[in-house]
Amino acid sequence: MHKVLLSVLLSLILVAAGSSVALALQSGGFTTGDLETGSVVGQPFKHLDVDLEYTALMIGGKKAWYPGTAILDLRNQGTLGRRGQPILIKVTNALDGDHGFSLSADSAFAGPTSMQVKLVLKAGETKYIGIPMSDLTFVTAARNMKVKCQLHAAHLASSLVIFK
Numbered sequence: 001m002h003k004v005l006l007s008v009l010l011s012l013i014l015v016a017a018g019s020s021v022a023l024a025l026q027s028g029g030f031t032t033g034d035l036e037t038g039s040v041v042g043q044p045f046k047h048l049d050v051d052l053e054y055t056a057l058m059i060g061g062k063k064a065w066y067p068g069t070a071i072l073d074l075r076n077q078g079t080l081g082r083r084g085q086p087i088l089i090k091v092t093n094a095l096d097g098d099h100g101f102s103l104s105a106d107s108a109f110a111g112p113t114s115m116q117v118k119l120v121l122k123a124g125e126t127k128y129i130g131i132p133m134s135d136l137t138f139v140t141a142a143r144n145m146k147v148k149c150q151l152h153a154a155h156l157a158s159s160l161v162i163f164k
């Protein structure tokens with residue numbers, strides 16, 4: 001329970017820190033699909049590593065996107081790094097009923113051209129999201145993205161911190 005409270009608190013701090021950063025203007029592209037059939041910029045999902053994994057579940061009696069805070073480290077871009085390999089995100093709805101997964105570069109300042117990944121998952125469903133590195137690095141000037149459920153305001157959100 002303390003871990004949950006800590007992560008919620010940390011999320012709030014990160015939101016406060018990120019809200020003063022200017023908005024990104026470049027459009028963010030992404031694709032969604034199954035592990036077997038999906039692909040992004042010509043690379044099949046099944047040949048990529050999963051960089052981030054989110055699950056909608058109950059934490060302390062509340063619906064939440066877990067984990068409450070995640071870190072994506074893109075600093076090693078050299079020969080031994082990811083060399084522009086797209087980001088792959090695995091998203092699972094372990095709750096009853098439909099839940100939304102929305103990943104955006106920012107909340108209040110998000111313009112129509114900033115990254116807005118949005119999908120709805122049925123109960124028990126898993127989907128994969130592929131984001132080209134070029135699109136991700138353009139839209140993450142704020143280095144802080146937010147994962148929310150666009151269907152339920154009370155569904156606890158998650159912060160994604162990007163090091164680049």
Ligand SMILES: [Cu+2]
Pocket residue numbers: 063098099100149150151152155
């Ligand atoms: Cu929800």
